Amino acid sequence: MLEVHDVSFSYDNENMILDSVNFQIRRGEITVITGPTGSGKSTLALVLAGFIPRVIEGTFTGSLLIDGENVENDLISEIARKVALVQQDPESQICTLLVSDEVAFGPENYSLAPSEIRKRVEVSLNAVESSHLTNRPTYALSGGEKQRVTIASMLAGKPDFLLLDEPSASLDPKGIQQLRKALLGLKNSGYGILCIEHRLETILPIADRVLQLSQSEISKWSGKTSSTKTTPVEHFRRPDSAEPLLMAKGVSYSYGTISAVRDVTLSVYPGEIVALMGDNGSGKSTLVSLLAGLLQSTEGTTYIEGVSSIEMTAQDVAARVAVVFQNPNHQIFERTVQREQYLVFDVLDSLDEVPSERPEEILLAAGLADLKERNPFSLSHGQKRRLNVSSVTVHEPLVYLFDEPFIGQDEIGRNFITQAIRKRGESGGAAILVTHDSAVATSLCNRIIFMERGSVLLDGPPKIVLDRLREIGYGEYADLGVMS
Amino acid sequence: MLHGLNPSLKLAGLIIITAGILIYPSWRFSSLLLILTILGFKVSNVPLDVSKRRIRFLVAFSALLFVFQVLMTANGTILFFIIPKYDLMGPFLPVTDFGIGKGLEMSLRFLLVVFSSMLFVSVTDPTLLAHSLTRLRIPYRYSFALVIALRFLPLFDMENKTVRIAQRSRGISISVRGMSRILRSIRYTFFPLLVSALSRVDALSLSMDGRGFGHSRTRTYLRKSCWTALDSAVLVLLSTLLLASILLTLGFLPQMSAII
Numbered sequence: 001m002l003e004v005h006d007v008s009f010s011y012d013n014e015n016m017i018l019d020s021v022n023f024q025i026r027r028g029e030i031t032v033i034t035g036p037t038g039s040g041k042s043t044l045a046l047v048l049a050g051f052i053p054r055v056i057e058g059t060f061t062g063s064l065l066i067d068g069e070n071v072e073n074d075l076i077s078e079i080a081r082k083v084a085l086v087q088q089d090p091e092s093q094i095c096t097l098l099v100s101d102e103v104a105f106g107p108e109n110y111s112l113a114p115s116e117i118r119k120r121v122e123v124s125l126n127a128v129e130s131s132h133l134t135n136r137p138t139y140a141l142s143g144g145e146k147q148r149v150t151i152a153s154m155l156a157g158k159p160d161f162l163l164l165d166e167p168s169a170s171l172d173p174k175g176i177q178q179l180r181k182a183l184l185g186l187k188n189s190g191y192g193i194l195c196i197e198h199r200l201e202t203i204l205p206i207a208d209r210v211l212q213l214s215q216s217e218i219s220k221w222s223g224k225t226s227s228t229k230t231t232p233v234e235h236f237r238r239p240d241s242a243e244p245l246l247m248a249k250g251v252s253y254s255y256g257t258i259s260a261v262r263d264v265t266l267s268v269y270p271g272e273i274v275a276l277m278g279d280n281g282s283g284k285s286t287l288v289s290l291l292a293g294l295l296q297s298t299e300g301t302t303y304i305e306g307v308s309s310i311e312m313t314a315q316d317v318a319a320r321v322a323v324v325f326q327n328p329n330h331q332i333f334e335r336t337v338q339r340e341q342y343l344v345f346d347v348l349d350s351l352d353e354v355p356s357e358r359p360e361e362i363l364l365a366a367g368l369a370d371l372k373e374r375n376p377f378s379l380s381h382g383q384k385r386r387l388n389v390s391s392v393t394v395h396e397p398l399v400y401l402f403d404e405p406f407i408g409q410d411e412i413g414r415n416f417i418t419q420a421i422r423k424r425g426e427s428g429g430a431a432i433l434v435t436h437d438s439a440v441a442t443s444l445c446n447r448i449i450f451m452e453r454g455s456v457l458l459d460g461p462p463k464i465v466l467d468r469l470r471e472i473g474y475g476e477y478a479d480l481g482v483m484s
Numbered sequence: 485m486l487h488g489l490n491p492s493l494k495l496a497g498l499i500i501i502t503a504g505i506l507i508y509p510s511w512r513f514s515s516l517l518l519i520l521t522i523l524g525f526k527v528s529n530v531p532l533d534v535s536k537r538r539i540r541f542l543v544a545f546s547a548l549l550f551v552f553q554v555l556m557t558a559n560g561t562i563l564f565f566i567i568p569k570y571d572l573m574g575p576f577l578p579v580t581d582f583g584i585g586k587g588l589e590m591s592l593r594f595l596l597v598v599f600s601s602m603l604f605v606s607v608t609d610p611t612l613l614a615h616s617l618t619r620l621r622i623p624y625r626y627s628f629a630l631v632i633a634l635r636f637l638p639l640f641d642m643e644n645k646t647v648r649i650a651q652r653s654r655g656i657s658i659s660v661r662g663m664s665r666i667l668r669s670i671r672y673t674f675f676p677l678l679v680s681a682l683s684r685v686d687a688l689s690l691s692m693d694g695r696g697f698g699h700s701r702t703r704t705y706l707r708k709s710c711w712t713a714l715d716s717a718v719l720v721l722l723s724t725l726l727l728a729s730i731l732l733t734l735g736f737l738p739q740m741s742a743i744i
Contacts, residue, residue, distance in 0.1 A: 046690075049694060051690055051693070051694070055689075055693055075699075076693050076694075077693070077696040077698065080693070080694045080695060080696055081696070084694060084695075085690070085694055087687050087690060087691065088687075089684075089687060091639070091684075092683070092684040092687035092688050092691070093687055093688060093690075093691035094691075095631070095632055095635060095688060095691070095692055096610070096611055096631060097609075097610055097611070097631075097634070097635055098609075098611065100706070100707075101611045101706070101707065104706040105692075105695055105697075106695035106696055107704075108703050108705055108706060109695060109696035109697050109698070109699050109703050110696050110699055110700075110703075111700060111702060111703055111704050112704060113704065114704060114705070114706055117704065118706060121706070139635075139638055139639070150691075153695065154694070154695070157695055157696065289649055292653060294649045294652050294653055295649070313657070314651075314653075314654075314655045314656065314657045315655040315657070317652070317655065318653060318654055318655025319655070321653070323650075323653040325646065325649075325650055325653075327646070329676055329679045329680040330643065330646045330647050330650050330676050330680060331647075331650040331653075331654070331676070332675075332676060332679075333651070333656065333672045333675065333676065343654065344654060344655065347654060347655040347656055348655060377675070377679045392653075392654065
């Protein structure tokens with residue numbers, strides 16, 4: 001058993017992140033912890049893995065016990081032999097260029113014999129059904145593959161407990177199914193597993209215990225995920241006379257020799273809220289950048305309000321289209337939250353015409369009103385993403401293009417982003433959001449575009465598309481997100 | 485072909501080429517080494533695509549270095565003037581043989597250092613490099629810093645592109661008009677990249693600590709580098725090259741220094 005007793009922790013000695021928390025993980029069991037962002041879930045994982053207080057500084061009291069033994073005086077490398085932590089972003093946790101090197105990295109550090117290391121590489125990759133990746137370069141893996149390799153590289157150290165921080169965050173439904181299978185297999189071979197999750201539905205079917213961490217209290221999860229309302233939106237009727245806001249005509253794009261988007265033709269009309277779905281690597285993000293005129297298509301043309309987007313200046317595009325990308329760090333430019341919020345008016349030379357209430361209102365709705373003077377880079381992941389949304393929509397452009405906006409968002413964040421999208425649709429604009437979550441697609445969107453290997457496979461009202469997906473072997477998309 | 489050489493030897497080669505050209509800065513010597521480097525690209529099947537933007541930029545930059553050096557060097561035998569004598573004005577901007585030599589020296593040296601580094605990165609397996617450096621008794625903490633740098637190079641390249649796209653989406657166009665705009669452009673690129681890099685560093689160091697990195701003074705390796713007879717031969721060649729550049733600069737090889 002892995003347990004913490006009476007653990008309290010604060011990064012700055014003022015705000016307590018954890019306050020007298022008691023918690024156990026048992027072998028052969030999958031425990032899931034959920035809770036609002038900033039409730040200390042990741043911090044708890046860092047305590048359980050021994051990084052707090054050994055590597056990460058702050059004020060710590062309490063104790064960590066492995067099988068009843070206090071490990072207070074053990075080095076991090078000793079604890080790491082028993083407890084392994086897989087962090088959120090698999091990309092940042094890979095330190096070599098070859099999958100087999102990556103999995104061998106741990107055992108090598110413990111000076112195991114090469115023959116034993118070879119065996120462990122094989123067994124660990126097998127455990128996550130990724131033996132075929134052994135000789136692949138790490139930079140050429142998909143998101144799901146990277147994550148399985150990261151898990152395998154932790155398993156190679158033969159720990160007893162495996163902690164995963166939001167393992168399903170960027171996985172497509174296929175990736176989630178593979179992850180579930182891998183975790184179940186590990187549980188059955190005796191591992192004690194802890195998953196921290198916002199998207200509960202992804203991991204719920206395999207969970208033995210679901211707990212909630214809120215205000216330093218660990219309690220049994222109440223069993224409600226109110227964020228996933230599954231009342232389908234009314235069927236959307238496009239006004240006959242409307243001109244499309246966005247249009248793509250025979251658009252293709254390739255990265256070098258790899259073709260990412262192939263011959264896509266589509267139009268998006270006022271009032272439409274489109275869910276752009278499809279496996280990882282099917283070209284969704286590239287299509288978003290093409291539609292926003294941010295990438296120059298290798299073939300075909302995209303139009304924003306009837307104007308060829310590549311002929312527009314950056315300012316023209318920014319005035320009409322709001323884009324939110326996947327990684328929040330790549331799209332924050334200013335030194336304070338306030339300045340970031342006003343950046344677009346500065347860029348568009350319209351600082352004098354700023355609508356008086358709007359910037360403040362939207363910051364308030366985003367839950368960022370008290371953080372105006374903070375450096376945006378010091379915010380949490382969820383807060384950063386809300387700032388992304390608020391700062392690109394503050395001037396109310398007609399079209400919103402959001403790439404997986406709900407990752408890492410708790411209920412408050414989800415509601416804020418959902419409201420922004422819904423309002424845009426209702427007031428004559430349009431939105432496209434990239435998502436894997438069919439619950440979002442049915443409750444918020446009135447159209448699904450499903451992509452497969454760069455092309456549009458299906459395009460239509462959510463219910464019809466999801467039913468069709470079930471028929472053609474993409475059932476996991478239809479099933480996931482619908483709460484059982 | 486270069487792929488199979490011992491990684492430490494390749495690192496030594498890179499250092500010797502760079503050192504050699506600093507010790508004996510002649511444009512003929514540089515161009516000889518540059519030709520050898522380009523041959524290196526050919527024999528090891530690494531594409532050196534001049535149509536690629538980055539390579540074009542490097543070549544253009546070295547041409548700029550050349551022009552700048554020629555314009556700035558006034559001593560030597562004057563070959564011609566860029567602005568000839570007209571009436572009572574001029575002539576201005578003399579081009580001298582010494583200036584051209586100096587210009588070639590600078591631009592070729594720049595190309596040599598950049599291209600040989602690129603070749604080194606393309607033909608070296610970082611994990612094997614770490615192992616072979618450890619064999620040279622360099623602590624593995626240092627050699628792994630190199631592995632990680634090489635692992636994250638392509639990633640930062642990609643992130644740079646993403647940040648540019650994100651800038652465009654916000655209407656920010658990179659402007660070089662006026663100092664304050666240049667500074668702002670730099671900040672808008674540098675901040676997001678730095679923050680993203682730092683957050684990756686945190687995650688990476690936890691992930692390495694969590695797998696026992698630094699557990700003891702030594703570690704084992706699944707894949708090992710080896711040293712072959714070919715490596716010894718190349719080492720002799722490289723040492724000769726280094727020795728030659730030293731002798732040339734000391735003037736011990738007058739016949740040769742007349743040629744290169």
